[in-house]
Amino acid sequence: MKKFIHDDFLLETDHAKELYHSFAETQPIIDYHCHLPANELANNKRFENMTKIWIDGDHYKWRAMRALGIDEKYITGNASDREKFKKWAETVPYALRNPLYHWTHMELSRYFGIDELLSPKSAEKIYDQCNAQLGLPTFSTQGLVDSMNVEVICTTDNPLDDLSHHKKIADSDWPVKVLPTFRPDELIDIEKAGFTDYLAALSEVTGINITDFESLREAIKDRVNHFHDHGCRLSDHGLPHLYGTEFSEKDINRILSNRFDKKTLTCAETAQYKSAILYVLGGLYAEKNWVMQFHLGPIRDTNKAVLSKIGMNAGVDSIGDFQQAEQLASFLNRLNENDCLPKTILYNSNPNDNEVFATMAGNFTGEGIKGKVQFGAAWWFLDQKDGITAQLDSISNMGLLSCSIGMLTDSRSFLSFPRHEYYRRILCNILGNDIKMGLLPNDMEWIGKIIQDITYNNAKEFFQFPS
Numbered sequence: 001m002k003k004f005i006h007d008d009f010l011l012e013t014d015h016a017k018e019l020y021h022s023f024a025e026t027q028p029i030i031d032y033h034c035h036l037p038a039n040e041l042a043n044n045k046r047f048e049n050m051t052k053i054w055i056d057g058d059h060y061k062w063r064a065m066r067a068l069g070i071d072e073k074y075i076t077g078n079a080s081d082r083e084k085f086k087k088w089a090e091t092v093p094y095a096l097r098n099p100l101y102h103w104t105h106m107e108l109s110r111y112f113g114i115d116e117l118l119s120p121k122s123a124e125k126i127y128d129q130c131n132a133q134l135g136l137p138t139f140s141t142q143g144l145v146d147s148m149n150v151e152v153i154c155t156t157d158n159p160l161d162d163l164s165h166h167k168k169i170a171d172s173d174w175p176v177k178v179l180p181t182f183r184p185d186e187l188i189d190i191e192k193a194g195f196t197d198y199l200a201a202l203s204e205v206t207g208i209n210i211t212d213f214e215s216l217r218e219a220i221k222d223r224v225n226h227f228h229d230h231g232c233r234l235s236d237h238g239l240p241h242l243y244g245t246e247f248s249e250k251d252i253n254r255i256l257s258n259r260f261d262k263k264t265l266t267c268a269e270t271a272q273y274k275s276a277i278l279y280v281l282g283g284l285y286a287e288k289n290w291v292m293q294f295h296l297g298p299i300r301d302t303n304k305a306v307l308s309k310i311g312m313n314a315g316v317d318s319i320g321d322f323q324q325a326e327q328l329a330s331f332l333n334r335l336n337e338n339d340c341l342p343k344t345i346l347y348n349s350n351p352n353d354n355e356v357f358a359t360m361a362g363n364f365t366g367e368g369i370k371g372k373v374q375f376g377a378a379w380w381f382l383d384q385k386d387g388i389t390a391q392l393d394s395i396s397n398m399g400l401l402s403c404s405i406g407m408l409t410d411s412r413s414f415l416s417f418p419r420h421e422y423y424r425r426i427l428c429n430i431l432g433n434d435i436k437m438g439l440l441p442n443d444m445e446w447i448g449k450i451i452q453d454i455t456y457n458n459a460k461e462f463f464q465f466p467s
Contacts (some may be wrong), residue, residue: 004117005102009386015442016432023448025446027456028151029417032068032410032463033293036141038155038165039350040414041178044140047414050118050130050387051081054107055088059315064100064119065091066315069235076310082127089123099422106418113142128187140229141414145176148417154234155251159223160205163230170231177465180288184226184281190259190273211260213252217280224284226321231294231466236293238293242323243274244330252276275331282335286342290403291463295379297322297349319350319381325360332373343369343462345405347376354390358398358430371403379410383419388426402450405459424455 011017047053055061064316065087073079095101108114116122125167133139138147157180169178180203180430186198203210206222213354245268256268265273285292303316305333314332328346335341340366348359356446366372374399377383380392394402407423409416431447440447 003115005115006103007367009106011429011432012434013429013436015435015444016091016429019432019442019448019451020425020428022444023451024428024455025421026149026214027424027452028149030152030456030463031409031417031420032097032152032154032291032405032459033151033156033410034153034410035156035410036153036414038157038163038169038178038180041145041153041155042168044142046140047134047161049085049134050053050127051084051088052414053134054413055084057313059313060100061088061091062315063395064095064098068094068245071209072309074312081375085127086123087119089118090118090120092118100263102385102422103416103419106422107115107415110421111147111415136168141172142176144414145417148420149373150176150417152179154179156181156183156236157227157232159187159220159227160201163227166289172263177231178195179231179233179465180227182224182232182233182292183237184220184456185238188237188239188277189275189441190255190271191265195198198260201459202321212256213249213276216256216277220280221284224288230291232290233288233465234291234293235281235464236295237278238295238298240298240320241296242294242328242331243278243325243333244327245275246273247272247279248448278331279334280343280422282331283338284336285338285342289342289464291343291345293345293347293376294350295347296328298323298380299333321352324348324353325356328356328360332360336364341366341372343372343374345374345376349380349382349400351382351390354394355398358394362399370461371400371405374403374462376398377407377423378403383384383410385422385426388423388431392427392430402453403458404454406454406456420455424451427451427454 012018021025032178062075068091070087070091074084092101092104099314104118108118112133114129116126118126136144153176155178159182161180163180166178166180170264186194189195199210202219206219208215208219208222210216212220251272253267256271260267282292296316297320300317300319302318306314328371332341346361348354348357361373363376364373375395378387382391392401395404407420409419411419429453431440435442437446451452
């Protein structure tokens with residue numbers, strides 16, 4: 001019987017097969033955005049069993065299990081790890097056409113050499129086979145990364161982080177670069193309860209007493225410098241939408257003073273502050289030649305009962321329907337007019353925004369820079385076959401696919417790197433089908449070069465990571 005995840009999985013034509021196997025398959029991975037814990041990489045952690053590495057913390061799987069009616073006890077509750085794995089195995093056959101079905105079997109095949117489909121019938125056997133391999137030294141966090149030909153990992157980090165784990169990795173003999181990413185959401189969310197406490201912590205870390213906009217800028221600059229010195233070349237921001245409201249220094253000083261005095265801010269004041277702080281951050285990133293990322297559009301933590309029981313990242317987020325274009329244009333234009341727009345990647349959670357983001361990216365270019373503002377890879381609910389295809393079609397129709405910097409995992413799982421393979425297979429299949437239909441010339445060397453650019457070369461050039 002033919003394996004489900006076979007050599008030509010997702011490759012429908014001979015052209016697609018040649019493009020993937022000759023040009024894409026062996027390309028190194030630059031995973032420029034993920035949520036892997038740096039401490040677990042630095043300490044070369046080993047996992048006790050498959051539930052610990054594969055199900056704990058994976059809200060994609062949690063959502064699927066809840067949709068099937070699985071008791072929370074077996075998802076985030078106090079059931080044994082073996083019981084939780086068996087409930088996931090019970091869920092998998094019902095997840096057909098969800099990307100989890102493909103990812104599950106790709107991960108079992110690529111890491112563990114298991115080609116049997118996961119189901120209640122095979123659950124015990126697969127659990128024991130995987131656990132036996134997890135006991136091997138090569139299945140440590142660093143070993144798992146090495147097995148996937150990963151060259152660079154960019155984690156996601158709080159500005160207050162001392163980055164000691166990144167330093168430990170940098171000082172080691174392990175050749176994979178693990179670089180921090182500056183994620184200052186708590187500096188931006190002035191309306192949230194912990195904002196002033198966060199500024200107090202920032203003051204303590206930097207030794208700068210934050211009393212106004214100027215001192216806040218200096219404290220942020222201090223942390224940007226700290227991150228840069230530890231190899232950081234990217235920032236990341238998770239927002240419902242961008243903010244491009246007009247502001248003045250006087251406005252922001254008044255707003256900060258009111259917030260320190262525990263006064264309630266108006267929506268207009270909140271928008272002014274966010275516009276100002278994002279502008280400051282953008283300018284600092286430009287000075288350092290960093291890449292600025294924006295993940296825009298989701299509604300987070302919608303189920304408050306689950307949130308109160310489990311906490312953040314519980315799997316109760318969804319696609320939002322925010323208006324994006326006007327504020328996004330205003331924000332980018334302000335930076336551009338003042339010659340401080342850094343290289344930027346825009347990710348949308350709502351597929352209705354594909355063309356908005358693709359065309360917006362093309363409005364802001366830079367001499368000598370391929371794709372200075374990028375329409376980023378399909379993200380979150382969209383990083384599945386149809387979503388990836390739609391994103392690639394939008395960027396092809398509205399811009400230059402050849403300038404794309406390709407895929408990322410955006411994952412907390414050490415078993416998620418086959419998502420790069422998934423993307424590459426889809427990309428090669430699209431271009432292979434175009435060749436078959438006569439929409440592209442049968443020039444395999446040239447189209448193969450474009451594929452290698454998208455899957456590796458463009459990202460390497462775009463980010464300019466420290467050597």
